[in-house]
Amino acid sequence: MNDVSLPLFWTLFWPAISAAVVAALLSGLLGFFVVTRRVAFVSAALGQLSGLAVASGFLLGSFFGVDPHERTPVFLDPVVLALVISAIVAAALAYVSRVQRTTPESTVAFVYLAASALALIVLANPRIVQEAHEVGDLLFGNTVAVRPEHLVELGVVAGVVAISVLVLFKDLVFLSFDREMARTLGLPVTKLDLWLHLCIGVSVAVATRAIGALPVFGFLVLPTGAALLVSDSTKKVVALSMAGAVIAALLGFYLSFQSGIPDPSLPETEQALWSLPTGPMMVVCAAAYWPVAAAWRFIANLRARR
Helix, strand or coil, X not given: CCXXXXXXXXXXXXXXXXXXXXXXXXXXXXXXXXXXXXXXXXXXHHHHHHHHHHHHHHHHHHHCCCCCCCCCCHHHCHHHHHHHHHHHHHHHHCCHHHCCCCCHHHHHHHHHXXXXXXXXXXXXXXXXXXXXXXXXXXXXXXXXXXXHHHHHHHHHHHHHHHHHHHHCHHHHHHHHHCHHHHHHCCCCHHHHHHHHHHHHHHHHHHHHHHHCHHHHHHHXXXXXXXXXXXXXXXXXXXXXXXXXXXXXXXXXXXXXXXXXXXXXXXXXXXXXXXXXXXXXXXXXXXXXXXXXHHHHHHHHHHHHHC
């Protein structure tokens, strides 16, 4: 297999690489709150919901004669639909715990299953056969082709969310670990909950449109979970989560790209027998942190007992 230089790799895929890095940084930052608040599968449900919203946008556009690959009206823009629907559902999930005889887990499962099933039903419509592959890439991750406008949208959302989270960081951390004490001290618990869920919902929607639901879910959960095994410091955990997500994104992207390069030493019939998909490769790289972190924690515990 031929090796490709890093400068050429960047020249060919800089929009996709940039989108993956921005999504990884944003997911690593929000992942700390997703994991510590035990709402990991909320991000998975919102990712599926974003896929449903995009597929619905394609379907609605087909009735109005709109080409989804050209500039579309705001009310038919798949990204706008994903943002609005994800934000509404994320805000609603913040209040689920207050509803009697309803658990957050069952509600998240309902959103995930309903969105997944409806997305498949929408994709079965013959009016959007050509877009079915694009939505499939959206759900499982294929960042090879990222449009500039999607990169801009992701960058703007990431900037706004990151600034707001950093400004409210201490309050959000306090709320994540001791909700009742935060309420006793007079923190606006309800408003903070709502804002954090909105940030997660909007971030998942935009990041999913750029790199896919599977890698976004992986970046939100896997690096933070591994970082919590390595460090007890909140700031170090967040830093490790963001760094780990970025490394996994870059390494997974590069390995996926390398696997698709033709090997001149093989006959044409044997070329590209195993081209590794981009999104799953990113998730595999992120998952590799867990056994390493677990081994580090095990060794650290053995040394502490001596």
